[in-house]
Amino acid sequence: MSPAHCFRAALATMLVATACSEEPITSLPAADLETPVDLALAFPRLTAQTLFQGEVVELAPTSGPARDFSEDVPDDDDVSQIYGAGTSVGFTADYAYSNGRHTYTGNLGKVETTARVSFDGAQIGSQFAFQEEYTPFLLDFGSVKEILAEAYVFIDQDCGLRVDGDSNHYAGWQWFLGSTAPNWGPAGMSTQAFPPVSQPACREQEEDADGGYSGGSESGGGEGWVTCWYLVTYDPYSGEIFDVDFLFCDDVGG
Amino acid sequence: MNGTTRVTVALLGLVALMGATAQTPLVGQEPGSAPIFIALPETFPDVDARAVLMREPGRDIVILRASDAGPETLHVALSLLGRLRSEQPRLGDRGQLIPITGFAPRRELAADQRARLESVLSDLRTRPLANVGNLGSGRWMPYPGS
Numbered sequence: 333m334s335p336a337h338c339f340r341a342a343l344a345t346m347l348v349a350t351a352c353s354e355e356p357i358t359s360l361p362a363a364d365l366e367t368p369v370d371l372a373l374a375f376p377r378l379t380a381q382t383l384f385q386g387e388v389v390e391l392a393p394t395s396g397p398a399r400d401f402s403e404d405v406p407d408d409d410d411v412s413q414i415y416g417a418g419t420s421v422g423f424t425a426d427y428a429y430s431n432g433r434h435t436y437t438g439n440l441g442k443v444e445t446t447a448r449v450s451f452d453g454a455q456i457g458s459q460f461a462f463q464e465e466y467t468p469f470l471l472d473f474g475s476v477k478e479i480l481a482e483a484y485v486f487i488d489q490d491c492g493l494r495v496d497g498d499s500n501h502y503a504g505w506q507w508f509l510g511s512t513a514p515n516w517g518p519a520g521m522s523t524q525a526f527p528p529v530s531q532p533a534c535r536e537q538e539e540d541a542d543g544g545y546s547g548g549s550e551s552g553g554g555e556g557w558v559t560c561w562y563l564v565t566y567d568p569y570s571g572e573i574f575d576v577d578f579l580f581c582d583d584v585g586g
Numbered sequence: 587m588n589g590t591t592r593v594t595v596a597l598l599g600l601v602a603l604m605g606a607t608a609q610t611p612l613v614g615q616e617p618g619s620a621p622i623f624i625a626l627p628e629t630f631p632d633v634d635a636r637a638v639l640m641r642e643p644g645r646d647i648v649i650l651r652a653s654d655a656g657p658e659t660l661h662v663a664l665s666l667l668g669r670l671r672s673e674q675p676r677l678g679d680r681g682q683l684i685p686i687t688g689f690a691p692r693r694e695l696a697a698d699q700r701a702r703l704e705s706v707l708s709d710l711r712t713r714p715l716a717n718v719g720n721l722g723s724g725r726w727m728p729y730p731g732s
């Protein structure tokens with residue numbers, strides 16, 4: 333084969349490849365898309381768990397003081413116990429939170445908590461968080477441990493929002509860490525924050541209640557739509573999730 | 587031409603073929619000029635959200651939940667998208683997914699604004715069923731004027 337033939341062959345290959353290549357249809361100008369066709373779209377592998385806050389940690393055997401068996405505990409379930417379980421909610425300048433916590437005996441402890449944010453009576457966002465602790469079974473001799481999970485909803489509002497929350501508390505024994513591991517003596521309970529905590533009413537809400545004022549946002553609430561959203565960064569080529577900015581509620585404007 | 591040159595030419599052709607046929611996200615469009623598409627899949631992604639924004643290099647997509655595809659939802663989605671586009675016009679080679687879990691109005695939509703959004707949604711609902719990527723069957727359209 334002569335060099336000229338080779339060049340032509342390569343050129344022909346590239347021309348055919350280019351002609352056969354297919355770009356996503358959405359690369360066409362929007363106005364030209366009069367005929368319905370399929371939309372090239374690859375939604376990344378996002379699951380509800382992607383948006384959870386939490387972790388599973390393995391504790392050292394000396395994580396808590398030894399249990400005092402002279403304490404007055406119920407007789408019917410003294411293998412593993414939950415003490416002082418509770419949920420509290422509140423606001424800081426930057427976030428709303430639900431805090432679930434308890435003290436327990438057992439080599440497996442878990443607490444799940446959910447913060448729910450409402451505005452004007454309508455729930456607009458909720459954030460789930462969990463904490464799971466495991467102490468190697470043979471090294472745990474009934475020490476008392478504390479566990480805590482906190483769900484955060486980041487905000488830029490200083491009025492009008494309400495947060496409430498609830499938690500599920502768990503303690504038990506397990507041979508080894510894993511969902512299929514043999515376990516025994518589980519104890520569980522739920523708690524709820526009461527009462528919910530509210531920010532001060534926004535000025536326009538107060539004034540509207542009196543039936544007159546309809547403008548202004550001096551109370552810091554803005555004047556658009558209070559919106560809660562996550563921001564997930566991903567690889568559009570593979571669908572792999574890189575990063576999650578957890579739930580944020582702010583004034584979207586409009 | 588010797589054997590080595592032939593192999594080199596064949597490999598070049600193969601590389602060109604692979605490069606040309608690879609499905610790549612759109613790149614190179616000017617920030618702000620990226621088209622916006624609205625999608626109404628029959629099966630919404632398994633996410634606790636009222637709508638999801640999907641930002642990719644070269645285009646943005648508003649994915650609406652069929653049971654919640656009203657003018658308010660579209661308004662909030664487009665308002666948030668507009669803000670994100672102005673704050674971060676260039677995504678580089680990354681994509682962003684923005685599940686909108688909820689919203690509450692401080693004021694009602696203006697009548698003309700509501701009418702325009704309802705018109706867009708009405709147009710979307712009359713589009714024939716097509717394939718919305720890996721979300722399956724659904725309807726979609728370019729957002730007018732984007």
